[in-house]
Amino acid sequence: MDVSSGSPAISLRGVVKRFGPITAVAGLDLEVPPGICLGLLGPNGAGKSTTMRMLTAQAIPDEGEIEVLGYKLPGESKQARAECGVVPQLDNLDVELTCRQILTVFARLYRVGPRERAAAVTRALAIANLTERADTKVDELSGGMRRRLLIARGLVHRPRLVLLDEPTVGLDPQVRQELWSLIDGLRAEGTTVLMSTHYIEEAERLADVVEVMAAGRIVARGRPQELVTAHAGRETHEVYGPPARLQELRAQGEAAGWTMRRSGPALAILHAERHDGTLPEGVRRAATLEDAFVVLTGEEIE
Amino acid sequence: MSTAEAAPIAAAGGRPGRRRRRRLHRIEPRAVFGVMSRDATVFTRSWKTTTFSSIVEPTIYLLAFGFGFGALISSIGGLDYKQYVGTGIVATAVLFSSAFPGMYGTFLKYRFQRTYDAFLAAPVDVDEIVSAEILWIALRAGVYGNAPLLVAIAFGLDPKPTALLVPLICFITGAGFVAFGVMLAASAQSIDNFSYITSGVLTPMFLTAGTFFPISSFPAGIEAVAKINPLYHCVQLVRDAVVLGIDPLPDLGHLAFLVAFALILWRLAIWRLRKRLID
Numbered sequence: 183m184d185v186s187s188g189s190p191a192i193s194l195r196g197v198v199k200r201f202g203p204i205t206a207v208a209g210l211d212l213e214v215p216p217g218i219c220l221g222l223l224g225p226n227g228a229g230k231s232t233t234m235r236m237l238t239a240q241a242i243p244d245e246g247e248i249e250v251l252g253y254k255l256p257g258e259s260k261q262a263r264a265e266c267g268v269v270p271q272l273d274n275l276d277v278e279l280t281c282r283q284i285l286t287v288f289a290r291l292y293r294v295g296p297r298e299r300a301a302a303v304t305r306a307l308a309i310a311n312l313t314e315r316a317d318t319k320v321d322e323l324s325g326g327m328r329r330r331l332l333i334a335r336g337l338v339h340r341p342r343l344v345l346l347d348e349p350t351v352g353l354d355p356q357v358r359q360e361l362w363s364l365i366d367g368l369r370a371e372g373t374t375v376l377m378s379t380h381y382i383e384e385a386e387r388l389a390d391v392v393e394v395m396a397a398g399r400i401v402a403r404g405r406p407q408e409l410v411t412a413h414a415g416r417e418t419h420e421v422y423g424p425p426a427r428l429q430e431l432r433a434q435g436e437a438a439g440w441t442m443r444r445s446g447p448a449l450a451i452l453h454a455e456r457h458d459g460t461l462p463e464g465v466r467r468a469a470t471l472e473d474a475f476v477v478l479t480g481e482e483i484e
Numbered sequence: 485m486s487t488a489e490a491a492p493i494a495a496a497g498g499r500p501g502r503r504r505r506r507r508l509h510r511i512e513p514r515a516v517f518g519v520m521s522r523d524a525t526v527f528t529r530s531w532k533t534t535t536f537s538s539i540v541e542p543t544i545y546l547l548a549f550g551f552g553f554g555a556l557i558s559s560i561g562g563l564d565y566k567q568y569v570g571t572g573i574v575a576t577a578v579l580f581s582s583a584f585p586g587m588y589g590t591f592l593k594y595r596f597q598r599t600y601d602a603f604l605a606a607p608v609d610v611d612e613i614v615s616a617e618i619l620w621i622a623l624r625a626g627v628y629g630n631a632p633l634l635v636a637i638a639f640g641l642d643p644k645p646t647a648l649l650v651p652l653i654c655f656i657t658g659a660g661f662v663a664f665g666v667m668l669a670a671s672a673q674s675i676d677n678f679s680y681i682t683s684g685v686l687t688p689m690f691l692t693a694g695t696f697f698p699i700s701s702f703p704a705g706i707e708a709v710a711k712i713n714p715l716y717h718c719v720q721l722v723r724d725a726v727v728l729g730i731d732p733l734p735d736l737g738h739l740a741f742l743v744a745f746a747l748i749l750w751r752l753a754i755w756r757l758r759k760r761l762i763d
Contacts, residue, residue, distance in 0.1 A: 201763070232763075238605045241763035260607045268605035274598035276522065283525050290518035291606040335602075 189252060190344050191216045191374040195258040197246030199232050199398075206232040208398030210246070216342075219365070219375040221389025223382065225465065225479055228251050228377035229398040233269055234347040237376075238263055251343055264293060266343040267336030271351060271378075273328055276322040282311050283322065285338050292339035302338050309364070310334035319462065326357035333364060344368060347378040349383060364389055382472045392471070406471050414441075414473035415453030421464035422448045431462065443476045511615055515608045519616035522599075527624075532666025534585075538628040542577035546570060546632045549696055550639070560698060563727060571726045572695030574629050574650065574719040575657065579690055581628040582658035585621050586665020586680050590757075594670070600761055610758040618662045618750060625658025626651045633726065647726040657718040658741045663749035670756035694719045714745045 199207040207229040214220045224230050235241040237250055239259035248255040250262035276284055285303040294302045307313045310330040320328060329349070336344060349359040349365065365388055371377055379385050385392050386406045394402040394409070395402040402409055421431060428449045435442050438460070441452040451461060452473055487667055498551075527534065528538055554565040561568070568635060593599040603613055637643060644715035668681055692699060699707050717738040724730050 199763075235763065240601065240604050240761070260609060263605065264607035270601065270605065272598060272601075274602040275524070276597065278526050278529060279522075287518065287522045287525065290521055291515060291603065291608055293514055328510075336605075359509060361729065388740060 186232050189216075190214055190249075191251060192376060193247075193249045194233070195247045196234075197227075197234060197236065197243045197248060199241060205398055207236070210395075210399060211332075212378050212393060212400060215391075216374050216375060217372050218390040219369045219377060219388055220386035221392045222376065222378040222395055223385040223389075223392050223475065224263075224378075224395030225380055228380075228395040228479070230380075230395055231347055233395075234268075234376075236344055237269055237345055238266075238481055258394055264339075265341055266345060267339070267341035269333050269336045269344065269346045269349055271347040273332060275320045275328060275331060275335070280317050280319050280320070281307060281323075281334075282316045284331065288335050289338045294339050302340075306334040306338040309337060309367075311360075326353060326360065329353060329357070329361060330364065333361070337368075337424070341373070341408070343374045343376070346375060347466060348378055348380065350379075350381065358384075382470075382475050385448075386471045394475065394478045401478050402474075408472050409474045409478075410469050412474070413477050414469040416454060416469055417454040418445075418469045418473050419451040419454035419461050419464050420445055420448040420467065421451065421462055441477060443473065445473075486695050495727060501577060506623060510609065511611050514637070515612040516616045516619065519608060519613055523617070523620045527553060532580075534624070535628070536578065538581035541580055541633040542573050542632045543635050545576060546573045546635055550636075551575075553696070563723075566639060567641050567727050568640050568723075570632060570639070571723040572693070572719045573632040574654065574722045575693055575715045576690050576695055577632050578625045578629040578654045578657045578718060578760060579661055579686065579715060582621055582625040582661040583665045583686055585624075586617070586662035587669045587672075588665075588675070589621070590666045590669035591672060591675055591678075594757070594760060595675075600757075602762060610761055611754050613662070614666055614750065614754045614755070614757055617666060618746075618753070621662040622655050622659035625662070626655035629654030629658065633722075641727070642680045643726045644729060646724075646730050649725045650722055651730065653718060653721045653725065653739075653742070656739070659712060660714055660746035660749050663746060663753040666753040667756045670753065670760045679738055689713050689715050692716070714742055717741045 187393075190213045192212065194210050194212040197210040197212075198205065208220055210229070210233060212222075212233075222230050222233065227252050236243055236248060236255070239256040241484070242256050250259070251265050253259065253262040255262065265467055276287075279287070282303055284301060285306050289299045304313075307316050310333055312334065314332060315323065315327060320331065323331065333346075333349070333476060338402050346365065352363050353361070365375065365377070369388070369390075375388075377388060378383075389406065391403065392406050392409055393400050402413060404412065421428065423431070431449055432442060435449075435451060438457075440457065443452065450473065451457065451464075452469065454461060454466060550566040550569045554569070557565045559565060559568075577585075594601075600610075600613055604610070633641075633643070633647070633650060668678070671677065685688045692702075693713055695715075699710040699716060702710060721735055721738045723741070724735055
């Protein structure tokens with residue numbers, strides 16, 4: 183198997199995808215080594231979902247090359263899809279079916295043999311903690327349960343690569359925690375995971391390696407802590423005050439060459455350790471991935 | 485797969501994956517049956533409404549025309565009018581149970597439920613999705629198409645043994661019309677577009693198929709146009725199989741027309757749906 187012999191689970195080289203006048207993906211290079219969880223972190227509209235769809239040949243790139251599990255796309259995409267599990271961002275569960283029925287249909291589609299099928303479905307139900315809801319129709323499930331079922335559907339054939347597109351978008355914090363431990367469990371088993379997200383906390387919590395995507399390109403890559411150190415430094419200095427005062431401070435900072443961002447009601451000065459002694463009174467805290475993300479993508483976090 | 489399992493394979497070196505690689509063909513029975521199994525599972529819940537609408541409507545036509553007109557017209561071309569309509573209306577039943585599910589079902593599945601998106605993320609291609617939908621709905625049409633015939637038999641129609649070919653005729657005709665429905669669904673901007681098709685194409689088709697009156701009563705030009713209506717060929721075949729007796733050469737022609745219609749529309753449906761689903 184290519185993955186275990188060390189070649190990347192996914193590799194994209196110079197991938198471009200246009201939709202009419204819009205370039206969604208603009209020359210993307212990305213490699214996902216086997217056995218890790220790679221977080222594709224970027225603001226909405228960065229091209230993450232388009233990238234995910236290209237990995238299953240549901241979108242065909244205009245330029246560039248894509249390989250998934252050693253298979254060249256789009257020609258060998260079907261073989262690649264047979265060996266990976268996909269959890270889409272948008273819920274596309276069959277509302278008329280029960281959890282067990284959905285998993286059984288997908289076990290068939292993933293070519294799980296008739297003798298192993300029931301066991302595969304039972305196992306997937308257990309992973310998603312839906313054993314007791316096995317015979318409940320999808321439209322009677324809560325949002326969190328539906329999302330877990332969506333994940334179980336992508337795992338029913340024990341894939342060695344899992345693609346998660348914004349796995350916890352729109353879910354409440356408690357459900358998000360549940361899903362995070364589920365995804366953590368996958369990683370612990372050695373499954374390669376590619377996860378797109380626009381939640382910094384999610385990338386920080388789950389990803390071994392984060393690739394920051396903005397405007398259709400990768401703008402930075404590294405372990406979360408490396409990204410923080412490289413792009414936001416060690417410490418961040420937050421200054422609170424009336425808007426006029428912060429405005430004035432921003433002008434002063436620009437002259438002095440500070441890296442700054444708005445952080446809620448405060449003005450945050452990054453790489454604070456470089457400007458010791460010159461900064462106005464404020465609150466010192468450790469730099470975060472959010473600081474680095476804002477610097478890299480130019481997007482303010484709400 | 486756990487790393488513990490993967491490690492020995494890695495240690496063996498080389499590219500063992502190459503040997504394990506199974507060529508997945510463009511249309512694989514397992515994928516087609518997988519998609520059909522989804523439809524069949526849904527059907528276990530919805531069969532009552534589907535069966536009701538597919539059977540009742542043509543039966544009402546049969547009773548209304550058979551007994552209504554039948555009282556005025558005793559026979560057409562040597563056939564008792566009830567026999568004439570009873571065999572003709574089979575094509576109507578096939579149309580209702582194939583074109584409509586093909587149109588509405590496909591549209592709902594790709595637009596609102598995104599079912600096809602889910603399939604395409606698994607090792608299933610558009611060709612297989614379309615083939616599965618056609619096979620499944622055509623199988624149903626192959627069954628529902630017999631309903632009016634059974635009603636006609638209950639009212640005294642005496643079928644020839646070749647009437648056993650009727651389910652096959654219904655299946656082939658149905659396959660073409662499901663594909664027609666899928667193609668339209670994949671091309672439609674909104675579900676309202678289907679009203680144009682229903683009023684502008686399907687209704688005229690079933691009224692001019694030779695179901696209620698022979699198309700030879702039309703002016704020559706219109707009669708020629710009516711002959712490219714697949715339902716006309718279905719009606720002729722069914723009528724021959726059930727009451728008139730098989731007439732090999734013309735009936736082979738009718739059959740060939742229906743098969744060609746199904747095959748062409750099958751490819752067109754795949755082409756349209758692929759355009760819709762793959763960016």
